[in-house]
Amino acid sequence: MxxxxxxxxxxxxxxxxxxxxxxxxxxxxxxxxxxxxxxxxxxxxxxxxxxxxxxxxxxxxxxxxxxxxxxxxxxxxxxxxxxxxxxxxxxxxxxxxxxxxxxxxxxxxxxxxxxxxxxxxxxxRTLEGIDRPALGTIWPGSQRYFVLLDAGANPESKPIHIVHNAVLGLNYARIVLGINQPKLGLLSIGTEESKGNELIQESHHLLKQTRSLLNYQGLIEGFQMFENEVDVVVCDGFVGNVVLKACESLCKMIGTFLDEELRRNALRKTGALLSKGAFKGLKQRINPEHLGGAPLLGLRKPVVKAHGSSNKHQIEGAIRITLDVVRKDMIGHILTDAREANELLQPVQLAVGSNP
Missing domain, CATH: 3.40.718.10 (Isopropylmalate Dehydrogenase)
Known part of the structure; x- marks a missing residue:
């Protein structure tokens, strides 16, 4: 069976x-x-x-x-x-x-x-071939949703952890978002190879060695995430958590400003009522209820985290995601890809004389 x-x-x-x-x-x-x-x-x-x-x-x-x-x-x-x-x-x-x-x-x-x-x-415990678990999050892009990780599980990471994050994120995109050949990008302060700190430079070097497996597209900047140039964005947990919380705060602030402006006079209030359907659609695109759960990636068994303030529709969506993760054997796919990625990196690790 x-x-x-x-x-x-x-x-x-x-x-x-x-x-x-x-x-x-x-x-x-x-x-x-x-x-x-x-x-x-x-x-x-x-x-x-x-x-x-x-x-x-x-x-x-x-x-x-x-x-x-x-x-x-x-x-x-x-x-x-x-x-x-x-x-x-x-x-x-x-x-x-x-x-x-x-x-x-x-x-x-x-x-x-x-x-x-x-x-x-x-x-x-973590999967064989994966050193640390990561927290993946789904974000709205201009054309489709994309995955960002790590969103805060590991603030201090090594280059090999970034590669493992890539393996986790790509499988997340395939299983949960249904993207057959997701593209991968490494978040940096510029697309030039000379940009970025030591972690970015070394991670970029390792990811290039696994390009055939991980479909690595190279370095991307923050604004490119939302333009869907890639489907999976990897970074360390410190950067990912800062990006996550900054964007959440920005969305709340824009929502507050919009609410204040729409309540300034009767005409605007009437316009707001007429636009209720559009606002509902916008909310669903930004915070989709059918994607209400995020797998804690890298563990030996599936564990899914739903938002603390989830309503019944978001919990229903989280249940569906959890069942998809089990039925589509995401753990097995991660194990296979992690093994292949680590094998591709063995010559690089031997050349530098240590585990990156």
Whole structure:
């Protein structure tokens, strides 16, 4: 039986996120109504809270959904390592353990990103050939969506980690975005090969050695990301996180300015009402609900992080992404590409006498 035909068991951290278990269950109901077969769901969290909520939905039958009790919850602002040590019976930890013990094929959470990343690395470990996991994010471009990583998992990276990020990101683009031959670019301050710091220079050199495998297009600048010159943008976690938060802040500021201007007089308010459909379409293009989850790339088992403030539609989208990652065997494809990339780089590493 192929992975696409096999029964999938998905563990869901039902307690994580800003909107509580109600939003998680609403998203699960929507997912089951759209695709009622082939999946069993394990809701991980406080049974006293979850059981009454499950009983409210006829579609959440016992043959599709079961509850795995976890008495603790890791808050969104808690420190990752400390929270994992002090809350060993948390929904995040218990869900990860279900995946580790192969009682579930994958895990989804809206909870604390740092705790999920640290817990996933400790409990599941990284894939062979991948030194560190990375956080990939999907961004809107002028023509289609693209992937940027690392978005903050590893602020300090070596050139080999940038190559591994490329392997992870390219498979993410293929599986989640459906791009058959995604193009790769390395984010820098200019397209000239002389531009960039030592990390950029050395990473660029390694990526050129893997051009045939990774479809590397070269260095790109920030503005080129949104013009879809490439489908995957790689960088270290420090740069990626700065770019992510700066763009998020800019979008919020523009939204605030637009709202203020539209409320200045009655005529503008009328125009805003007439443009409601356009604003809704714009919001969906910038923040697509069907792409509501981001896999924590590089772990040995699939773990998907949904936004902490996810609504039911975003959670439904995150469930779909998680199932795609399992059924399309993204882990297997990453392993194959990582092995080939590392083999291509062996002569380079031997020439410099060390691991880049």
């Amino acid at each position: 192929s992975p696409s035909e096999a029964q999938v068991t998905l563990a869901i951290d039902a307690m994580g996120g800003d909107n509580g278990p109600e939003a998680v269950l609403d998203g699960l109901v929507a997912a089951i109504e759209k695709s009622p077969t082939g999946v069993q769901y394990v809701l991980v969290g406080d049974e006293r809270v979850l059981s009454p909520l499950v009983d409210q939905h006829a579609v959440l039958s016992k043959d599709l959904v079961r509850i795995h009790h976890a008495s603790q919850v890791i808050g969104m602002d808690e420190k990752p390592v400390a929270s994992l040590k002090s809350k060993k019976d948390s929904s995040i930890v218990r869900a990860l353990e279900l995946v580790r013990e192969e009682e579930a094929d994958a895990m989804l959470s809206c909870g604390n990103t740092g705790s999920l990343m640290a817990g996933g690395t400790i409990k599941l």
